[in-house]
Amino acid sequence: MIRRLLKSILGENFTENNAKLAAVNFGIILLMFVLSGIMLFFLPEQISILHSGTTYYPVPSVLGVWLFPVIALIVNLLFIWQNRLSKMNSAIFVILLAAMMVSYINMM
Amino acid sequence: MKRILCKILFYNKANPVVAASLCFIGAYIGYLVWYILNHYLPASAADNSYVLVSLLSAWFCAFLGIYQLPDQLCMNRRIQTILCYPVEVRTILSVVGMRVFLLQSGICATFLYPFFLFEAHHRKEAALAMLFCCILTVALDIAVILFSILISRFCASDIVGYAFVVFQYGSFLILAWLAGNTVFSCFHKPGFLSDSAGVLKRYITGQSPAAMQGYELRSILWIWGAALTGMTVLMAVLKLAAKHWYVRGYLNVQSFRHRETEKQPSVSHIKHPYFLLEWKRVTRNKELIFFSNIKNIITVVILSRLLLHNFSQFGLKGTCVEELFLLMSCCSVNTISSTAYSSDDNKSCYAFLPIFGRRLFLWKTIQGFLWGEITVLLFWFILIGFERPPVMNTFLLLFYGTSMNYVCVWLGVCIDLKMPRIVNSTNELLHGNISKVIVLITAASLTVVEIILVGGKWVPIPLLPFACLAGAGVAAGEYGYWKFCKGDFYDTDS
Amino acid sequence: MIQIHELSKSYGSRKIFDRVSCQMESGRIYALVGMNGIGKTTLLRAITQPECMDSGKVLIDHIESSIFESKYRLFYVPDSKEMFLNLTGREYLRFIIQLYRQKPEKAEILQRGLMGAFKLDGALDAYIANYSLGMKQKIYMAAALLSGAGNFILDEPFNGLDPESISTLKGILAERRDEGAMVLFSVHNLELARGFCDEVIQIDGEHNIMSAKEFNDYRWVSGETKATI
Numbered sequence: 097m098i099r100r101l102l103k104s105i106l107g108e109n110f111t112e113n114n115a116k117l118a119a120v121n122f123g124i125i126l127l128m129f130v131l132s133g134i135m136l137f138f139l140p141e142q143i144s145i146l147h148s149g150t151t152y153y154p155v156p157s158v159l160g161v162w163l164f165p166v167i168a169l170i171v172n173l174l175f176i177w178q179n180r181l182s183k184m185n186s187a188i189f190v191i192l193l194a195a196m197m198v199s200y201i202n203m204m
Numbered sequence: 205m206k207r208i209l210c211k212i213l214f215y216n217k218a219n220p221v222v223a224a225s226l227c228f229i230g231a232y233i234g235y236l237v238w239y240i241l242n243h244y245l246p247a248s249a250a251d252n253s254y255v256l257v258s259l260l261s262a263w264f265c266a267f268l269g270i271y272q273l274p275d276q277l278c279m280n281r282r283i284q285t286i287l288c289y290p291v292e293v294r295t296i297l298s299v300v301g302m303r304v305f306l307l308q309s310g311i312c313a314t315f316l317y318p319f320f321l322f323e324a325h326h327r328k329e330a331a332l333a334m335l336f337c338c339i340l341t342v343a344l345d346i347a348v349i350l351f352s353i354l355i356s357r358f359c360a361s362d363i364v365g366y367a368f369v370v371f372q373y374g375s376f377l378i379l380a381w382l383a384g385n386t387v388f389s390c391f392h393k394p395g396f397l398s399d400s401a402g403v404l405k406r407y408i409t410g411q412s413p414a415a416m417q418g419y420e421l422r423s424i425l426w427i428w429g430a431a432l433t434g435m436t437v438l439m440a441v442l443k444l445a446a447k448h449w450y451v452r453g454y455l456n457v458q459s460f461r462h463r464e465t466e467k468q469p470s471v472s473h474i475k476h477p478y479f480l481l482e483w484k485r486v487t488r489n490k491e492l493i494f495f496s497n498i499k500n501i502i503t504v505v506i507l508s509r510l511l512l513h514n515f516s517q518f519g520l521k522g523t524c525v526e527e528l529f530l531l532m533s534c535c536s537v538n539t540i541s542s543t544a545y546s547s548d549d550n551k552s553c554y555a556f557l558p559i560f561g562r563r564l565f566l567w568k569t570i571q572g573f574l575w576g577e578i579t580v581l582l583f584w585f586i587l588i589g590f591e592r593p594p595v596m597n598t599f600l601l602l603f604y605g606t607s608m609n610y611v612c613v614w615l616g617v618c619i620d621l622k623m624p625r626i627v628n629s630t631n632e633l634l635h636g637n638i639s640k641v642i643v644l645i646t647a648a649s650l651t652v653v654e655i656i657l658v659g660g661k662w663v664p665i666p667l668l669p670f671a672c673l674a675g676a677g678v679a680a681g682e683y684g685y686w687k688f689c690k691g692d693f694y695d696t697d698s
Numbered sequence: 699m700i701q702i703h704e705l706s707k708s709y710g711s712r713k714i715f716d717r718v719s720c721q722m723e724s725g726r727i728y729a730l731v732g733m734n735g736i737g738k739t740t741l742l743r744a745i746t747q748p749e750c751m752d753s754g755k756v757l758i759d760h761i762e763s764s765i766f767e768s769k770y771r772l773f774y775v776p777d778s779k780e781m782f783l784n785l786t787g788r789e790y791l792r793f794i795i796q797l798y799r800q801k802p803e804k805a806e807i808l809q810r811g812l813m814g815a816f817k818l819d820g821a822l823d824a825y826i827a828n829y830s831l832g833m834k835q836k837i838y839m840a841a842a843l844l845s846g847a848g849n850f851i852l853d854e855p856f857n858g859l860d861p862e863s864i865s866t867l868k869g870i871l872a873e874r875r876d877e878g879a880m881v882l883f884s885v886h887n888l889e890l891a892r893g894f895c896d897e898v899i900q901i902d903g904e905h906n907i908m909s910a911k912e913f914n915d916y917r918w919v920s921g922e923t924k925a926t927i
Contacts, residue, residue: 104219104221155236155239166228166233171638173225179626185623476796477793477796480785480792481793484784489784549780549784550782552781556747556772558770558798
């Protein structure tokens with residue numbers, strides 16, 4: 097079923113290699129969602145999602161915690177639409193995952 | 205039939221996972237924007253924040269229309285294949301137009317749904333604002349299609365490509381200026397949003413008609429009447445233009461890239477085969493040169509004006525922060541390097557010709573570096589001409605610009621090597637180029653880290669020499685990677 | 699000379715070749731025939747681009763195709779005629795001569811002869827993008843002949859050529875064969891191969907590679923002889 101889904105997402109760009117890479121990328125993003133959900137229990141009620149100089153903009157953690165996974169999801173869809181699937185995408189998502197975890201740990 | 209036509213033109217089909225992802229992303233972003241505006245806009249403006257959101261969503265829709273409609277209608281090479289079949293022009297226009305309009309409706313719904321769901325007292329205004337955005341978007345789309353047809357039909361084939369670039373980029377600049385002014389007014393002119401909301405209520409939605417005077421009712425009728433008449437006239441003109449000019453215009457645009465020329469091209473004296481390949485890749489693609497130079501310079505000036513004043517808050521005034529950001533931005537938006545492989549039509553031949561992948565990478569980097577250095581030098585001359593920094597700083601700035609130029613070019617070429625993009629026109633390649641964005645984010649992050657390290661006294665030397673050292677260090681690292689990690693450039697034994 | 703050992707290639711679950719082996723000798727012309735979609739172009743790609751194979755080994759003049767040096771020993775003209783459109787004919791030929799490390803003076807003389815034979819002298823300074831299909835075919839063939847490679851892999855080389863040019867090309871390729879070069883070309887129209895090729899290679903319905911030593915034997919060989927080259 098996963099293979100059929102990947103086939104329909106990738107369309108004419110479906111190859112064994114692309115399917116494997118897309119599956120890995122979706123897997124990393126899913127992991128980001130799961131980890132963000134778990135981190136909700138440890139994060140303070142308000143977290144800062146943006147700051148310009150000395151001004152911080154906090155939002156409730158239940159809202160702000162999904163920002164990183166959503167950005168990753170958007171980037172992944174862009175990669176798929178532009179037919180730019182490669183190992184480098186997965187590396188970018190791993191870096192994003194690491195950055196997300198570091199920022200959560202800093203906020204705790 | 206329209207569904208099959210859509211598949212032929214855009215090579216994609218509806219998918220439940222993608223649709224669900226888009227719905228989730230839209231719902232999240234819409235709610236986040238609504239939350240931030242309600243909490244961080246000045247109290248007087250927050251109550252009418254739906255006006256700001258309507259304007260911004262109209263801005264996004266216009267942005268999408270300006271880039272997507274001309275690209276898909278006049279530059280999509282797949283249309284040529286269906287022109288041989290009995291497919292009417294209006295069918296092609298409706299397929300392309302409907303696809304873009306659906307995306308635009310999605311944007312409007314994304315931004316305005318929270319006002320509809322969570323602000324009961326603004327429900328009516330939000331619904332009408334959404335309707336207003338949609339009508340405005342349709343009018344803009346029709347105007348853009350009309351302009352595209354006129355440009356493609358009446359511009360000579362040797363300039364039609366540039367005419368499109370100027371049209372799209374000029375419209376983008378106007379939109380950027382409008383959006384910048386709108387956001388600025390929201391934060392710095394307290395009455396802006398409430399006044400706009402008043403105008404909207406009074407003249408567009410016709411709030412409390414009983415309280416209105418006769419002339420106000422007449423004004424509302426005039427505005428709506430004029431809008432509907434304008435739309436009808438535009439539609440009629442578009443129908444005529446499409447029928448008589450679209451196909452000829454489309455073929456005119458298609459002949460732009462590899463047009464027949466009466467005069468013989470000048471004989472090239474380049475002896476080096478790799479340099480010849482790269483030089484021709486760039487110079488035979490005029491859109492690429494335009495994008496890499498003129499457009500980038502304008503973008504950098506605007507970006508610097510919009511972004512730089514935020515950095516004054518770091519307390520590093522007088523330490524060349526602005527100059528560093530300006531040089532970094534102009535290096536990182538180099539399109540020649542970030543499309544090094546994607547814009548190379550011959551890349552499929554390199555697998556069987558005796559071309560060394562590493563050498564090709566080097567020459568692609570050199571090509572990008574040379575074009576990027578023109579912009580760096582230009583900015584450097586402007587900087588020293590207008591700001592007259594100390595002599596030492598002058599040379600350090602040139603060194604910083606040159607090293608960052610190499611850093612960004614190398615990164616751009618490397619990203620494009622690892623994930624090249626397959627497109628069917630140069631315009632499609634240049635719009636929404638994610639490699640350029642990755643290079644920009646990386647270079648900006650490097651500069652921010654340098655500023656933080658110096659600002660936080662982690663590093664005992666001034667910002668400019670430190671930035672030069674860091675830039676040179678990263679450039680040396682990249683060169684070392686190219687020199688010693690041979691396997692990553694697809695050569696087997698070079 | 700090209701040797702293929704245990705070549706396997708599949709697209710997803712569809713197997714195109716399963717451990718097939720064959721050998722093509724120097725000084726011979728081979729015609730590759732088979733139904734549409736049977737794997738002719740896949741075989742040519744597997745020879746010229748080792749990354750295209752799933753497993754197996756291809757030797758070009760006894761050098762493994764994964765070694766860069768082997769690229770100098772062959773010239774591949776693919777069926778797509780959309781290569782190097784941004785160069786003029788003269789620039790393209792000079793590019794190939796330099797890439798294949800040919801002596802400029804010798805190549806210059808050869809180029810003049812080829813351009814005369816193909817009647818391309820007047821078009822050399824025009825962009826390849828502005829060439830007709832036949833002219834593109836001729837310029838790519840001229841590049842192959844100028845490259846000095848000893849093995850020519852040609853995908854549909856007669857497409858778009860007029861009868862006079864076909865005869866010229868056949869004559870030049872036969873000359874190269876006599877000098878010791880190997881030519882492997884795919885073709886649909888068997889009449890074009892008659893009296894010209896030394897051996898016919900056929901890919902049958904089960905993706906086996908079969909051959910006939912003489913063109914006239916082609917009809918009976920397909921049912922009986924298997925991978926005997």
